Amino acid sequence: MSAKTRLTDIAIKRAKPPENGQAEIWDSAIPGFGVRITSKGARSFVLLFRYQGHPRRWTLGRYPALKLADARKMADEALTKLEAGKDPQVEEAAEAATMFAATLDTFFTTYCDQQNRASTAAETRRNMTAIFLKRWKRRTLSSITRADVLSITDSLIENDRPSAARHAFSHARKFFSWCVERGLLEASPMTGLKPPVRAKNRARALSMAELAAVYGAAGNLGYPFGTIVRLLILTGQRRGEVSGMERVEFDKPSKIWTIPAERSKNGRAHALPLGPLARRIVRTTPRLSERFLFPSRGGDETTFSGWSKAKGELDKMVPTVKDWTLHDLRRSMATQLAGLGVAPHIVERILNHAGGTFAGVAGVYNRFEYRDEMHTALRAWEKCLLAEIKKTQSSKN
Numbered sequence: 353m354s355a356k357t358r359l360t361d362i363a364i365k366r367a368k369p370p371e372n373g374q375a376e377i378w379d380s381a382i383p384g385f386g387v388r389i390t391s392k393g394a395r396s397f398v399l400l401f402r403y404q405g406h407p408r409r410w411t412l413g414r415y416p417a418l419k420l421a422d423a424r425k426m427a428d429e430a431l432t433k434l435e436a437g438k439d440p441q442v443e444e445a446a447e448a449a450t451m452f453a454a455t456l457d458t459f460f461t462t463y464c465d466q467q468n469r470a471s472t473a474a475e476t477r478r479n480m481t482a483i484f485l486k487r488w489k490r491r492t493l494s495s496i497t498r499a500d501v502l503s504i505t506d507s508l509i510e511n512d513r514p515s516a517a518r519h520a521f522s523h524a525r526k527f528f529s530w531c532v533e534r535g536l537l538e539a540s541p542m543t544g545l546k547p548p549v550r551a552k553n554r555a556r557a558l559s560m561a562e563l564a565a566v567y568g569a570a571g572n573l574g575y576p577f578g579t580i581v582r583l584l585i586l587t588g589q590r591r592g593e594v595s596g597m598e599r600v601e602f603d604k605p606s607k608i609w610t611i612p613a614e615r616s617k618n619g620r621a622h623a624l625p626l627g628p629l630a631r632r633i634v635r636t637t638p639r640l641s642e643r644f645l646f647p648s649r650g651g652d653e654t655t656f657s658g659w660s661k662a663k664g665e666l667d668k669m670v671p672t673v674k675d676w677t678l679h680d681l682r683r684s685m686a687t688q689l690a691g692l693g694v695a696p697h698i699v700e701r702i703l704n705h706a707g708g709t710f711a712g713v714a715g716v717y718n719r720f721e722y723r724d725e726m727h728t729a730l731r732a733w734e735k736c737l738l739a740e741i742k743k744t745q746s747s748k749n
Contacts, residue, residue, distance in 0.1 A: 356380050359387065361420055369393045385427040387415065397423035399430055403439050410441055452488040452496065455536060456480060459527055470614040471592050476523050478657060483508075483520045493531060498541045505548040513660070515677075517548040554677070558684040562673045564740040566681070569669040575638055576646045577662035584678060586630040586734060588685040588703055590617055591678050595656045597634075597645040607631060608723070611704070622704040625727035627734040685733065692736060694729045702726050 357363060359379040367377055369389050376398070378386035384400035388411075397412040397420075412418060412426050430440035464473040483504060488496060501524060508517035521542075528540035558566065563585060570581035583594045593611050601610050611622040626634065634645065641647035646656040663678065682703065689699050701722045 359385075359420060361416075364395060364415060364420065367395075379424075382424065382427050382431070384431075385424070397427075399427050401431065401434055401440070403434065408441070452491045452493060453485060455493055455531065456485060456527070459530055463530055469616075469619060471596065471617065474596070474654075475519075475592060476526075479516075479519055480523050480527065482657070483516070484524065493537055496541055498543075498545060501541055501545065509548055514549045516660075521545075521547050554680065554683070556676055556680045556683070557687040558673065558676055558680060560688060560736070560740045561744065562670075562676070563681075563684055563688070563737065564744050565670045565673055566666070566676075567737065568741060568744075569666055572669060573662075573666055576656050577658075577666070579633060579637060580646060580656065581666065581678070581681070582633060583630060584681045585685060585737070586627065586633070586730075587624060588682050588689075589622075589624070590682065591659075593617070595646050598643055599645065600643075602634060607727075609634075616704060618704065620704065623721060623723065624702065624704075625723050625730060627727070627730040629734045629738070630730070688736065689729060689733055692729070692732055694732070695725075698722055698725045698729050702729060 356378040357380055359377065359381075363377065364387055367387070367389055369375075369391050372391055374388055374390045376386045376388050378384075386398055386400075388396050388398050395415040397415060397418060399410045399412060401408050401410070410430070412423050415423075433440040460473070460477050464476050468476065487504065488500070501521075505517045505521050508514070508520060525540070525542045525545075528537065528542050531537040532540050567582055567585050570578040570585075572578070573581075580591075580595050583589075583597075584591065587594065587609075589611070593615060596615055597609075601612070602608075603610070607626055609624045609626050611624070613619050613621045616622055637645045644655050648654040648657055659678075667673075686699050686703060689702070690696070
């Protein structure tokens with residue numbers, strides 16, 4: 353079967369597959385441009401042309417992943433290059449080598465995964481994929497301008513995401529500097545740009561009533577995000593450390609959760625005794641992955657994402673708790689521990705702080721782990737939180 357018509361989406365969708373082999377429908381507007389249909393129904397755009405007297409067949413892409421309008425544009429550009437005496441496939445390969453998507457993947461594997469801690473590399477990959485890739489996937493590096501960068505960071509600021517804007521700016525600046533070092537760009541579009549907003553030290557500490565409200569709402573929200581929030585409140589650890597929990601990190605006999613150095617922000621392994629409530633949550637977490645407690649929907653290689661949407665849902669469930677972030681839960685827990693009379697150096701040990709009491713020479717020589725003291729403090733913290741939750745429930749009744 354072979355036909356020639358003005359290609360439309362309707363014509364492509366309605367075309368019947370051949371019983372055997374493949375068939376083509378050729379476009380009447382662009383010479384050599386058409387759709388190849390296999391007996392199994394797969395449809396791909398193709399372009400036939402001659403270069404230096406030799407016939408060529410170029411498969412442009414699979415339909416409908418490649419839209420008809422985009423395929424037409426590719427065919428037009430290829431024929432224009434052909435008229436100028438250039439081989440369009442060679443030109444396309446050269447452009448692909450400097451496409452943002454392909455270069456970003458190389459940046460992840462040859463720089464981030466080699467030079468950064470695993471947690472930092474994972475955060476960079478997550479941030480740049482979510483914020484930049486979907487916008488610049490089909491762009492060449494040289495086509496990305498200062499205005500393009502500002503458009504993204506300004507949009508994040510307008511949507512009340514200043515922290516995301518700062519991180520996006522920092523990651524993009526490193527990426528484009530790496531591109532310049534590799535000779536992929538003459539100059540970075542980030543040159544001369546200042547960070548979108550200045551980082552500010554937050555001082556927000558949730559009250560016991562607020563923590564109890566968030567803890568209760570998180571339980572109603574459920575797994576995975578609600579479970580993560582509850583563990584953030586109970587353990588005081590960082591968001592990435594909790595969401596990236598691996599089953600091998602838990603030792604049941606000793607009741608210890610060990611965060612390995614490569615997953616810890618300060619690069620130091622952290623052995624944290626879990627209280628009974630935190631252990632029960634870990635023990636009853638759905639086993640959707642043999643590796644992670646909170647795997648992504650995509651499989652067993654990455655962990656939970658979709659923080660902004662999930663946090664927005666949680667905020668709607670606790671409208672009385674205003675202006676708080678997930679990281680505030682860590683500060684809040686530390687504040688409440690101090691209120692319970694827990695010594696500052698025990699609080700720092702629980703939080704795995706590299707500074708404070710354990711900074712400098714003191715940290716080098718003081719290797720005592722304070723596991724019993726940490727366990728006692730965390731048990732007291734859980735009892736305090738449960739008492740506040742019971743108090744709140746009683747007042748409602």
